[in-house]
Amino acid sequence: DAGITQSPRHKVTETGTPVTLRCHQTENHRYMYWYRQDPGHGLRLIHYSYGVKDTDKGEVSDGYSVSRSKTEDFLLTLESATSSQTSVYFCAIRGRANSPLHFGNGTRLTVT
Amino acid sequence: QKEVEQDPGPLSVPEGAIVSLNCTYSNSAFQYFMWYRQYSRKGPELLMYTYSSGNKEDGRFTAQVDKSSKYISLFIRDSQPSDSATYLCAMSALRDNYGQNFVFGPGTRLSVLP
Numbered sequence: 001d002a003g004i005t006q007s008p009r010h011k012v013t014e015t016g017t018p019v020t021l022r023c024h025q026t027e028n029h030r031y032m033y034w035y036r037q038d039p040g041h042g043l044r045l046i047h048y049s050y051g052v053k054d055t056d057k058g059e060v061s062d063g064y065s066v067s068r069s070k071t072e073d074f075l076l077t078l079e080s081a082t083s084s085q086t087s088v089y090f091c092a093i094r095g096r097a098n099s100p101l102h103f104g105n106g107t108r109l110t111v112t
Numbered sequence: 113q114k115e116v117e118q119d120p121g122p123l124s125v126p127e128g129a130i131v132s133l134n135c136t137y138s139n140s141a142f143q144y145f146m147w148y149r150q151y152s153r154k155g156p157e158l159l160m161y162t163y164s165s166g167n168k169e170d171g172r173f174t175a176q177v178d179k180s181s182k183y184i185s186l187f188i189r190d191s192q193p194s195d196s197a198t199y200l201c202a203m204s205a206l207r208d209n210y211g212q213n214f215v216f217g218p219g220t221r222l223s224v225l226p
Contacts (some may be wrong), residue, residue: 042217
C-alpha cells in the first residue's frame with residue numbers, strides 16, 4: 001500500500017463533535033492529499049500539502065482543516081462534524097511533480 | 113458537462129473475456145492519464161500511468177490514449193474473477209505541479225463471472 005497508514009479505519013461520531021483523522025507515510029514523499037469519496041461524486045480533494053507546514057484548500061474544504069508538522073504525518077480535522085461529512089476519507093501521497101497519486105486504504109466515517 | 117465521464121456500469125463479463133473500460137474528457141490540457149483499480153473497502157491502487165497519446169501494455173492490461181478524440185481506454189485480456197473491482201480513470205495537466213488538479217472519473221464497476 002505504498003507505505004501509507006490511515007487511522008482510524010472506522011469511526012462513528014455524533015454531530016457537533018470534533019474528529020481528527022491521521023495519515024502516516026513512510027515514503028518521505030513531499031506531497032500529501034486528503035480526498036473524500038461519495039457515491040455519485042467520485043473522489044474529491046479536500047486539502048493538500050506540498051511540504052511541512054505548507055497546505056492549501058481543495059474543491060470541498062469547507063468544514064475541514066489540516067495540519068502537517070512533519071513530513072510523514074498529515075492530519076485532517078473536522079471541527080464540528082455534520083451528517084454531510086459522513087463519507088470515506090482517503091489519504092494520498094506523491095513523490096514529485098508529474099507523478100501519480102498513491103492511496104491509503106481509507107477511513108470510513110459515520111456522523112450520526 | 114462533467115470534466116470526465118465514465119460509464120458507472122455495472123459491467124458483467126464471463127471469465128476469459130476481453131474487457132474494455134473507457135473515459136471521455138473535455139479538458140485538452142490533460143497530459144497524464146491513469147487507471148486505478150479499487151476493491152471493495154480498499155483504497156484505489158494504481159494500475160497504469162501514461163503520458164500523452166498512444167498505447168502502454170503491462171501484462172494483461174493495455175492503456176490507450178487518443179488525445180484527438182479526448183478518449184482513454186483500459187483493456188483487460190483474459191479477465192479473471194479477481195479483476196472484479198471498480199476501475200477509476202484519472203487525469204492531470206502538465207503544469208499541475210502540486211497535484212491539486214487531478215480529476216477522477218466516478219468509476220466503472222466490473223464483475224467477472226466464473
